[in-house]
Amino acid sequence: MKRTVSLSIICLILMQSVLSQIINKEPLSSRQTYYRIDAKLDPEAKTVTGKMEAYWVNKSTDIVPDIQLHMYMNAFKNNKSTFNKGVGLNLADKKIDFGWIDIKSFEDGKGNDLLGHMTFISPDDNNPDDQTVIKIVTEKSTKPGDTVFIVVQFETKLPQGSFRTGFADDYFFVAQWFPKFGVYEPAGMRYAVNGGWNCHQFHRNSEFYSNHSVYDVKITVPVDYVTGSGGMLINEVTDADGKNKTLTYRAEDIVDFAWTTWPGYAVFTDEWNHVKITLLLPHIREEQVERQFLAVKNALEYLTKNVGPFPWPHLTFVDPPTKGSFAGGMEYTTLFTSASADKLPGFIHLPEMVTVHEFGHAYFMGILASNEFEEPWLDEGVNSFWEERIMDHYWGENSGLIDHPLLKIADKSMSRTSYLGSPNRQLITNREYSWNYPQGTYSMMSYNKAATILYTLMGIIGEETTNEVFREYYRRWAFRHPSGKDFINVVNEVVTKIHGDKFGPDMNWFFDQTLFGTGLVDFKVNRYYNSKIRDFKGIISEADSHRFVAAVTKDDTIYKSTVELSRPGDIVLPVDVLVHFDNGDSIMERWDGKERFKDFTYTGTRQIEWVQIDPEYKIRMDANFVNNSMTDNPDRVPIRRYTNKFIIFMQYFINFISL
Amino acid sequence: MNILTHLKSGAVRSLKAWKGVLVIWILIFSLVSLIAFPLKSGLKSLIGSSMITELLYDSINADVITDMSKGLASLIPAITSGFLLVFFLGFIMNAFLTGGLFSILGNKNSKPSLALFFAGGAANFWSFILITILTAVMILLTASIVGGISFAIVSAAGSGTPAPGATGKVIRIALIVVALLLPILILVADFARAWQVANNEKKPFKAIGIGFSTTFGTFLKSYPLMVIVMVVQSGFGALVMSKLLSLKPSTGGGVFLLFIGSQVLFIIRIMLRAWRYGCVTSIMESPSPCFQRSM
Numbered sequence: 001m002k003r004t005v006s007l008s009i010i011c012l013i014l015m016q017s018v019l020s021q022i023i024n025k026e027p028l029s030s031r032q033t034y035y036r037i038d039a040k041l042d043p044e045a046k047t048v049t050g051k052m053e054a055y056w057v058n059k060s061t062d063i064v065p066d067i068q069l070h071m072y073m074n075a076f077k078n079n080k081s082t083f084n085k086g087v088g089l090n091l092a093d094k095k096i097d098f099g100w101i102d103i104k105s106f107e108d109g110k111g112n113d114l115l116g117h118m119t120f121i122s123p124d125d126n127n128p129d130d131q132t133v134i135k136i137v138t139e140k141s142t143k144p145g146d147t148v149f150i151v152v153q154f155e156t157k158l159p160q161g162s163f164r165t166g167f168a169d170d171y172f173f174v175a176q177w178f179p180k181f182g183v184y185e186p187a188g189m190r191y192a193v194n195g196g197w198n199c200h201q202f203h204r205n206s207e208f209y210s211n212h213s214v215y216d217v218k219i220t221v222p223v224d225y226v227t228g229s230g231g232m233l234i235n236e237v238t239d240a241d242g243k244n245k246t247l248t249y250r251a252e253d254i255v256d257f258a259w260t261t262w263p264g265y266a267v268f269t270d271e272w273n274h275v276k277i278t279l280l281l282p283h284i285r286e287e288q289v290e291r292q293f294l295a296v297k298n299a300l301e302y303l304t305k306n307v308g309p310f311p312w313p314h315l316t317f318v319d320p321p322t323k324g325s326f327a328g329g330m331e332y333t334t335l336f337t338s339a340s341a342d343k344l345p346g347f348i349h350l351p352e353m354v355t356v357h358e359f360g361h362a363y364f365m366g367i368l369a370s371n372e373f374e375e376p377w378l379d380e381g382v383n384s385f386w387e388e389r390i391m392d393h394y395w396g397e398n399s400g401l402i403d404h405p406l407l408k409i410a411d412k413s414m415s416r417t418s419y420l421g422s423p424n425r426q427l428i429t430n431r432e433y434s435w436n437y438p439q440g441t442y443s444m445m446s447y448n449k450a451a452t453i454l455y456t457l458m459g460i461i462g463e464e465t466t467n468e469v470f471r472e473y474y475r476r477w478a479f480r481h482p483s484g485k486d487f488i489n490v491v492n493e494v495v496t497k498i499h500g501d502k503f504g505p506d507m508n509w510f511f512d513q514t515l516f517g518t519g520l521v522d523f524k525v526n527r528y529y530n531s532k533i534r535d536f537k538g539i540i541s542e543a544d545s546h547r548f549v550a551a552v553t554k555d556d557t558i559y560k561s562t563v564e565l566s567r568p569g570d571i572v573l574p575v576d577v578l579v580h581f582d583n584g585d586s587i588m589e590r591w592d593g594k595e596r597f598k599d600f601t602y603t604g605t606r607q608i609e610w611v612q613i614d615p616e617y618k619i620r621m622d623a624n625f626v627n628n629s630m631t632d633n634p635d636r637v638p639i640r641r642y643t644n645k646f647i648i649f650m651q652y653f654i655n656f657i658s659l
Numbered sequence: 660m661n662i663l664t665h666l667k668s669g670a671v672r673s674l675k676a677w678k679g680v681l682v683i684w685i686l687i688f689s690l691v692s693l694i695a696f697p698l699k700s701g702l703k704s705l706i707g708s709s710m711i712t713e714l715l716y717d718s719i720n721a722d723v724i725t726d727m728s729k730g731l732a733s734l735i736p737a738i739t740s741g742f743l744l745v746f747f748l749g750f751i752m753n754a755f756l757t758g759g760l761f762s763i764l765g766n767k768n769s770k771p772s773l774a775l776f777f778a779g780g781a782a783n784f785w786s787f788i789l790i791t792i793l794t795a796v797m798i799l800l801t802a803s804i805v806g807g808i809s810f811a812i813v814s815a816a817g818s819g820t821p822a823p824g825a826t827g828k829v830i831r832i833a834l835i836v837v838a839l840l841l842p843i844l845i846l847v848a849d850f851a852r853a854w855q856v857a858n859n860e861k862k863p864f865k866a867i868g869i870g871f872s873t874t875f876g877t878f879l880k881s882y883p884l885m886v887i888v889m890v891v892q893s894g895f896g897a898l899v900m901s902k903l904l905s906l907k908p909s910t911g912g913g914v915f916l917l918f919i920g921s922q923v924l925f926i927i928r929i930m931l932r933a934w935r936y937g938c939v940t941s942i943m944e945s946p947s948p949c950f951q952r953s954m
Contacts, residue, residue, distance in 0.1 A: 284827075343827060398717055405905035406718070413721035421725050612710060617722070624726045629710035636703065638715035640914045643699040645904050648921045650691040650745065652896060655928060657746070658753030659791055659848055 021252075023232055028253035028311055029212030029479035032057045033181045040220040040244075041174075041261065046097065046167050048156045052178055055109075055149045056211075058142045060186035060195055065141040067148055068121070068199035069134050070210075072176035073101040075202035076159035076166070080129035082122065082201045082435075083163070099159030099166060103134075103179070109149025112139050124201045124373075124435065132202040134179070152179055161326040163204070165258075173320065173327035173337070175258035176207060183211055183371075183481065190371065190483040200373040205442045206434035208255060208331075208365050208372040208379070212479050215251040220244050221261045228267075228280045229259035230335030232314045252312075253479060254333040255369055260318055272297045273304075274313050281319035284342050288351055292319060292338060295352035298394045299359045303386065306467040307363055308474035315362075317355065329354050331361030347404040349395055353411060357387040367478050375484045376434045376442070377515065381450020382487075388412040388451060412455060412620065418448035420623050425449070426518040452620050453514045456521070459618025460510070460574065461495050461503065469494045484515075503574075510573070514621065519570030521621040523593070523613045525630040526564040528579075530607035533558040561608045563600040567593055569623060578615040581606040609633070662884045665945070669888075669938030672764045673930050676937075679763050679776045680929045683756045687929075688922070690748055694741035698734070705730040716909060754791055758783030760933055761856040764940045779856060786855060786863040793867055794848035801844065802837050809833035842885040846874040849939040850881075857943065873943065881942050888935045895931060899924050 021027070039050035058064050075083035076099035106114045117138070120131045142148050156177045159166040165175040182199025185192040192198075198209060221227055223238055223245045231249025238245045251257055265280040270293045279292055296317060300310055312334050319338045320327045328339030336358035340351035364383040365372060372379040391400030391411035400411035419425055422444045428437060430445055437445055458466040473482070473490045492506040503510075513519060537551035563579055577589040583606045591598050591613075602608070610631035617625060673680070705727050706712060714720040724731065762779020763771030809829050851870030855861070874881060903921050908914045 398720070408718035409721050413725075417721050417725040421728060610710060617714075625714075625722055626706065626709045626711045626726045630708050631710050632708065634706065634708050634710065635712045637909060637911055637914055638712045639699060639702050639706070640911070641908060641917070642702075642715075642719075643695055644914060644918050644921065646698065647688075647691050647695045647918075648900070648903055648925070650695065651687055651925050652900060652928070654687050654690065654745070654749035654753065655925075655932065656896075657750055658757060658932075659794055659845065 022234070022250050023252045023313060024311060030059060031212065031214055031253070032059055032184075033211045033213040034215075035178070035180075035213060035257070036216045037178055037257075038218045039178075041172065041222075041225075043170060043172070043222060043225075046158045046160075046172075048158065048174060048177055050154055050156070050178065052152045052154065053149070054152070054179075054181070055147050056181050056184070057147045058144055058184065060184060061144045062184075062186055062195040063141045063143055064184060064195070066135050066137045066197070067142075067150070068182040068197040069136070069179040070132065070176070070182060070199065070202070071101050071103075071120075071134050071179055072132050072202040072207060073099050073156050073159075073165070074131040075176075076100065076162055077131060078129060080127070081132065082125055082127045082130040083132070083204055085127070096162070097160035099157050099162065101154055101156045101177070101179070104153035104155060105151075106136070106153075107151045108139060109147075109151075110139075114138070114150070122201055123199065124203070124433075127201070130201050133182070133199050135197075154179065161324065164207070164327060164330050166326060168323040168326070171262045171264070171321060171324040173258070173260045173318075173324060175256075175327075175330065175332065176202070177258070180210060180256070183209055185481075190481060191374075191485070198371065203373065203435045205437075205446075206372040206376055209374075209481075210255040210369070212253045212255055212369060213257075215249070215254070215257040217249045217251070217257060217259075218246055219249070219259060219261075220246045222263075224263050225261040226263065226265035226267060226280065227259060227261040228265070228278060228316045228318055228335065230254055230257050230316065230332045251334060254312075255366060256332045258330075258332040258335055260320075260327065260335075260337075262321070262324070264321060265318075268293070270297070272300050275300060275310060276314050278314075278316040279319070280316070281340075282321040282342075284321075285319055285340060288319070288340060288344065291346070291351060292317070292355055295338075295355040296359050299356045299390050302390045302393060303360065303363055307386070307470045308367070308478060310362065311367070315359075317359070319351065329358060331358045331365065333362050333366035336361065347402060349391065349401050349403065349411075352395065353387065353391055353401060356390050357383060360386050360390075363474070368474065369479070369481050370483065371481065373434050375430075376446035377430045377450035378482070378484050378487060380446045381430075382454065384415060384447045384451035385454040388415060388455075412451070415448040415451040415455075416620050418444055419452050419621075422448075426520065429518055430515045450515070455620040456514065456573070456618070457491070457507075457510060459614075459616075459620065461499065461507075465495060465498050468498065513571045513573075517571070520623045521571045521573060521619060522567065522569030522623045522627075523575055523619075524566050524568055524624075524627040525611050525613060526566050526597075528561070528563045528608045528611050528630060530559045530561045533560050533603070558603060558605060559607050561602045561604075561606070563608065563611050564597070565591065565599070565611075565613065566597045567595070571621070573619060573621075575614050575619055576616075578612045579608060580610045580612075582609050662880060662887070665880070665884055665938050665941045666887065668941035669934045669936075672937030672940065673933035676760060676763045676771050676776075676933050677930075678773050679756075679760050679771065680926060680933055682773065682776065683760070683929050684922070684926050686752060686756065687749070687925075690745055690752065694738065694745050697741070698738060701730075701734045701737070705734075716907070750791070751788065754788040755780040755784050757791075757852065757936075758787045758856070761852050761936055761940065764933065764937045765853075765857060765944070782859070783852070783856060783861070786861045786866065787852060789863040790848060790851050790855075790866060793863070794844060797844050797847075798841065801840050805833050805836050805840075842882060842889055843874060845889065846881050846885050846939070847871050849885075849936060850874055850943060853936070853940045853943045857940075877942055881939070884938055884942070885935075888931075888938060892928075892931050892935065895928060899928070 033056050034054060036053045037050050039048050041048050056067060075081050106118060108114055114136050118134050118136050121133050121135045122130045138148060161168040165173055182197045185198045186195040187193060215231060217231055219227060223243060227247055229249050231251035233247060234250050235248040236245060264282055266283045266286055268279045268289050270277045277296060279289060304310055314334060316335045317338060319340050327337050330337045338351055338355040338358060360383040365379045370378040388411040396403055398410050399408040401414060402409040424439050424441045427441055430450060434442060469491050472494050473487060476490060477486060488511050495503060495507050534551040536549060539546050539548050572593045574592050577591050579587045579589060585606060589600055612629040614628055711723055714723050759776035759780030763776050812829050813826050847870035850873040851866035854869045855866045906917055908917050
């Protein structure tokens with residue numbers, strides 16, 4: 001009885017904690033889940049032991065008989081886990097130090113032991129050896145509005161530098177380390193027909209779909225370790241013996257809580273408007289501090305302006321050292337990791353690109369908490385689109401990724417190249433769950449094709465309309481769980497509102513062909529020609545006779561000029577066609593692209609000099625820009641220039657080898 | 660004679676050998692043309708009458724490369740084999756041309772004629788090839804040994820927590836060591852070739868041996884001279900490569916001027932090579948006790 005009373009008091013304290021506001025004035029989300037964790041790192045054993053007090057509120061109208069939680073560290077427990085099978089590596093041969101999470105005790109809010117009610121389930125693939133999701137049948141079913149409290153003692157063994165989490169010597173990146181609730185989806189939410197838990201196993205390519213939660217986390221580490229997390233540091237206390245310190249963090253309305261600790265971190269801080277930014281990176285990369293802060297501030301500025309505000313006053317990001325590179329390029333909303341290399345030249349914008357991308361996930365998956373497992377394009381694809389826009393906006397339209405006098409590469413070109421350069425570009429659509437993409441097509445489809453699709457959409461509806469789509473998407477779905485269907489509905493509404501029926505009653509025709517189809521876009525100029533219109537020449541009949549009539553040549557020759565276009569690609573898109581004449585006139589035509597071919601004919605004294613389909617290269621899904629234009633007088637200057645430089649290079653090379 | 664005198668003597672000798680320099684330029688240009696002009700034609704053919712070249716003005720464009728990837732894929736085997744052919748022919752041809760150049764740089768040839776250039780090239784061809792190969796092997800071995808030691812140091816440090824920047828420092832030190840050893844090996848090769856031409860002997864191993872003895876016998880004079888010459892040569896090469904390759908003329912006339920300018924600069928580069936050979940020949944021809952012994 002005494003134990004029940006004390007646990008009830010704990011529950012009350014937990015409720016009070018989640019209702020209290022420390023970081024933001026008002027809750028940003030509905031806060032269905034809450035976590036209080038007291039954890040301690042053992043750097044020698046590579047373990048984190050902890051006690052977690054958490055709850056889940058049933059905000060549906062369903063009576064829910066169970067709870068489901070992620071146990072993602074078990075992905076690294078054996079060679080038969082779904083993750084290890086997905087990786088396709090025989091990790092047993094590598095003798096790596098595996099990881100796991102072990103539940104020591106599991107009680108409900110009344111002190112009932114639930115450990116016996118716990119079973120491992122594999123909702124994605126029925127893999128009996130996968131232990132990354134647990135289901136606990138509660139003592140009583142949870143009624144609408146009721147709360148399930150749990151108290152869990154756990155020990156997490158970190159894996160040796162593996163995918164996204166683990167350790168390397170004294171370096172630790174601790175992610176997916178505690179039992180975390182899945183998302184209960186009532187009927188009608190996203191694609192749910194019946195109410196149920198959406199709690200996927202840990203896969204190679206996806207790991208995020210969670211409720212926005214409040215986290216109060218205490219972390220105990222050796223006193224000389226430098227620590228960063230997704231929370232705001234509230235308190236730091238050194239133990240009496242001076243060996244360890246305990247850091248208390250608070251995070252509100254984020255979807256996951258991760259942390260890192262390493263004695264070798266250098267810490268830098270900066271500010272952007274209301275956001276205090278903390279950067280942790282190895283000392284050897286201190287020369288990149290300015291680059292990193294510039295990148296994150298540019299991303300903050302661009303996304304705030306074009307999507308919506310970044311609501312948290314704190315943000316921490318990490319550039320892991322070389323030995324901790326396994327942790328690079330990951331996102332935990334208010335904590336993310338960049339990726340770089342020591343002494344990386346300034347013209348390679350890799351750290352900036354990764355920083356912008358991972359920060360972008362604070363919006364696309366963090367604030368707009370879509371389901372990465374089921375619709376990876378809505379997470380990675382949308383985020384890549386914004387990453388590329390930001391990189392090319394701030395670092396140069398043609399040099400977002402590489403900016404060297406000899407070589408410039410736009411960030412958006414990399415997505416197009418990865419998509420169109422893939423031999424598997426037409427294998428599958430973007431309807432698939434993340435683990436179902438065959439033959440290594442996941443990244444190409446989820447990141448590259450999706451980003452190229454969105455660029456193409458922007459080319460059709462315009463940049464400002466695109467921004468308005470995302471602003472509306474943010475306004476409507478921030479701190480909720482949007483689906484791809486919800487995003488497309490927003491596109492349809494905003495485009496119709498701004499452009500009326502210019503593009504039809506909705507934009508479904510676009511997404512059906514591009515996102516949910518496997519066709520290619522390709523437009524081509526077949527030829528153009530200018531033929532003189534002469535007077536009639538030939539035999540005419542007059543009464544009972546026939547006579548030959550010769551043409552009369554005139555000085556003011558009239559030409560019939562014709563452009564012949566075709567659409568070798570399957571996808572039907574509207575496209576601009578620019579026709580230029582020898583007198584300097586230009587006509588911008590609009591081709592709806594519906595037919596397989598299209599002719600434009602002009603009559604007059606002027607002759608066509610050149611023709612260009614999509615002259616601004618806005619339809620970035622076009623599989624071949626080279627056949628988009630034609631001229632009688634092609635400009636060879638760049639080719640001559642490159643040949644000349646090749647000659648110079650080869651001459652000096654031959655001179656060099658001659659000693 | 661001091662270093663400046665030898666530098667001056669080398670310059671005069673190289674200027675006198677201008678015909679040989681022009682021959683070298685013409686032959687190297689012809690060799691490179693074997694691959695460059697077919698490549699140009701291939702690119703023109705791939706682009707056809709498209710206006711896509713507008714995207715290539717600023718830099719190589721990834722979108723264009725993607726779109727031309729199938730055509731480029733068919734060009735790559737030809738480019739690769741062409742490159743190997745040019746490399747191989749260039750190596751052989753240079754052995755011949757270097758022999759010719761050394762032949763007309765000596766003092767005994769008051770009128771360095773083309774006939775002498777070609778005769779010298781032919782006479783010293785095989786042994787010059789061997790000397791060049793031996794020198795290249797020595798340079799590679801030296802770089803491998805220094806690199807291996809550096810790698811071992813870095814690897815040993817990697818098991819603990821190396822001090823910030825330690826790896827970079829080790830690599831920098833290794834590069835400096837190689838850079839300091841390189842002039843010695845180049846001197847050995849140059850003295851060996853100069854000795855062979857002067858003595859009309861076809862004994863490359865003996866020539867290398869004499870190259871070593873002459874290098875160390877005249878070390879205080881020849882080493883600083885070679886460092887000066889190599890700094891000038893490298894500086895010139897780096898300047899030309901960085902500036903010329905970053906120029907972006909946007910008109911046909913501009914490209915033509917770039918071509919003319921680059922060829923003039925390359926002729927100067929060959930002249931600098933002749934200057935180095937001339938300086939070494941000058942040292943060798945000076946009345947040095949070491950050189951007398953070698954003879």
